[in-house]
Amino acid sequence: MNRQLALILLPVAALLISRAGLPAYQAPPLQPHHTAAGFINPWPGLLQSEHGFGDILKWQRGRTERSPRYRESLGRFPLREPDRTVLDSPGEGLQLTWLGHASFLVQLGGFNILTDPHLGERASPVSWAGPRRITGAPLSADQLPPIDVVVISHNHYDHLDKGTVLALGNGPAWYVPLGLKSWLNDLGITHVVELDWWQDSTHPGGLSITCLPARHFSSRTLWDRDKNLWAGWWLEAAGQRVYFAGDTGYGPHFAAIGRRLGPPDVALLPIGAYRPRWFMAPVHIDPAEAVQAHLDLGAVRSIAMHWGTFILAAEPVDEPPQLYRAAAESAGLSPDQAVLLEHGQTLILP
Numbered sequence: 306m307n308r309q310l311a312l313i314l315l316p317v318a319a320l321l322i323s324r325a326g327l328p329a330y331q332a333p334p335l336q337p338h339h340t341a342a343g344f345i346n347p348w349p350g351l352l353q354s355e356h357g358f359g360d361i362l363k364w365q366r367g368r369t370e371r372s373p374r375y376r377e378s379l380g381r382f383p384l385r386e387p388d389r390t391v392l393d394s395p396g397e398g399l400q401l402t403w404l405g406h407a408s409f410l411v412q413l414g415g416f417n418i419l420t421d422p423h424l425g426e427r428a429s430p431v432s433w434a435g436p437r438r439i440t441g442a443p444l445s446a447d448q449l450p451p452i453d454v455v456v457i458s459h460n461h462y463d464h465l466d467k468g469t470v471l472a473l474g475n476g477p478a479w480y481v482p483l484g485l486k487s488w489l490n491d492l493g494i495t496h497v498v499e500l501d502w503w504q505d506s507t508h509p510g511g512l513s514i515t516c517l518p519a520r521h522f523s524s525r526t527l528w529d530r531d532k533n534l535w536a537g538w539w540l541e542a543a544g545q546r547v548y549f550a551g552d553t554g555y556g557p558h559f560a561a562i563g564r565r566l567g568p569p570d571v572a573l574l575p576i577g578a579y580r581p582r583w584f585m586a587p588v589h590i591d592p593a594e595a596v597q598a599h600l601d602l603g604a605v606r607s608i609a610m611h612w613g614t615f616i617l618a619a620e621p622v623d624e625p626p627q628l629y630r631a632a633a634e635s636a637g638l639s640p641d642q643a644v645l646l647e648h649g650q651t652l653i654l655p
């Protein structure tokens with residue numbers, strides 16, 4: 306090697322050697338809810354949802370607040386068979402059918418939309434164990450009208466059911482929070498739109514879809530905690546607005562959503578899986594907080610969800626609707642404003 310070439314190469318070699326000793330470059334987080342490894346609830350002063358293994362044991366040992374067991378709760382709530390003629394020809398207005406838990410068929414401006422569709426028997430990674438339905442699914446996937454859009458709030462098993470996803474397949478377009486696109490792609494689902502909080506997208510034909518903040522977490526295995534984002538969704542078409550909260554603890558996001566996007570005509574709010582509070586409050590609102598969320602949003606009306614379908618927490622299964630009704634009454638909200646539907650029931654709004 307001649308001397309000149311060595312002089313040119315030496316600094317390059319030195320740079321490469323020094324780079325090798327440095328940690329890999331990581332881009333700074335784009336937004337307060339982004340971290341280098343995934344996502345975080347960004348509100349200072351609010352508890353994070355991190356609970357260690359000791360807390361989980363303490364939760365399991367808590368004998369004072371025990372939910373009724375599966376068998377005692379089976380068939381506790383009425384199950385209506387939806388009127389297929391009504392579903393197949395929705396009117397000009399807004400029509401919502403509760404399919405149990407966080408699953409709704411929202412018929413808005415000519416679009417058929419599903420929220421977190423779960424029509425399976427268990428909210429679990431395996432078919433032989435884990436929370437099992439106490440109220441049947443009102444419909445199977447092949448009894449639904451043609452679905453245009455599905456929105457997914459997060460990857461927990463009670464919200465993202467592989468069997469239902471496969472049954473719906475590539476018929477609808479799937480709108481998911483950051484990180485979930487590849488999971489759907491791996492199942493052969495190709496039409497997926499992945500969004501961050503506050504990002505929106507217009508579905509062809511004029512349905513506006515906005516991904517919104519929620520105070521929750523994500524995990525599907527022991528190794529993927531908070532690597533995918535969790536979210537709520539805003540659906541707007543033909544001048545009507547529906548807010549779907551997904552799973553969430555209470556926080557300033559409800560008021561922010563109401564301020565930024567306007568009052569929703571309907572807010573779909575979770576009211577179950579809240580006990581014990583020391584464990585669940587960072588990730589699940591209770592019925593009174595759902596009523597407060599309704600007020601913060603300025604919602605015209607709310608429909609309670611995430612109750613009476615799977616036993617996921619320590620409260621008695623019929624407590625959420627009772628406390629919700631009581632909290633709504635003390636806030637001066639009528640049963641038409643704070644709505645409780647039966648499984649399979651359709652609400653038709655003008």
Ligand code: ZN
Pocket residue numbers: 459461521522552
């Ligand atoms: Zn969840």
Ligand code: ZN
Pocket residue numbers: 461463464552578611
């Ligand atoms: Zn849930």
